[in-house]
Amino acid sequence: MAAVHREATGAVLVGHGLAGELVRAFAVTHPDQAVGLATIGAPPPGHEPAWLAEVGQWRADRSFIPDVGALLHRAYPGGSAELADLHWDQRPLEGAPPEGDPTGSEPRVAIVCEDDAVVSMADQLTAARLLRAPTASVPGGHSPHVRHPGLVATLLVNWLTPGDPLRP
DSSP: OOOOOSOOTTOEEEEETTHHHHHHHHHHHSTTOSSEEEEESOOOTTOOOGGGGGSEEEOTTSOEEEOHHHHHHHHSTTOOGGGGGOOOOOOOOOSOOOOSOOOOOSOEEEEEETTOSSSOHHHHHHHHHHHTOOEEEESSSSOHHHHOHHHHHHHHHHHHSTTOTTOO
């Protein structure tokens, strides 16, 4: 999940999954207000895959109530048993996503997740194009920051640190 404040100067915003849409929305509405922008396994706006009906249900208010076990099986196959204790409490996003392209010049990267059973590679690449972000590919499923935290941290630092000699 991403937490975005209207005055994000000095902050690097990183959004995983649906929170990647918040990072893109911030980039559109507040160009150059963040030091860097990144997404991990982000879908494009309006992403509602058919498999969602297999792992939960939508309420009339557009909130989603998951079957946590079924969702974890899809998103984190082979994940730790402690994940089953997760509690889902997310309000639905309100309003339409902002129209337009991000125009800022802050460093960006979209980490795309190989073998992601939650967001297809094609959808992740579409989201990266909408953010105007280069991509870095990471092995594994939807949450590489859980399985490969060092790799994801290195990618974020290398791509988002201005003047870093390792930055592509």
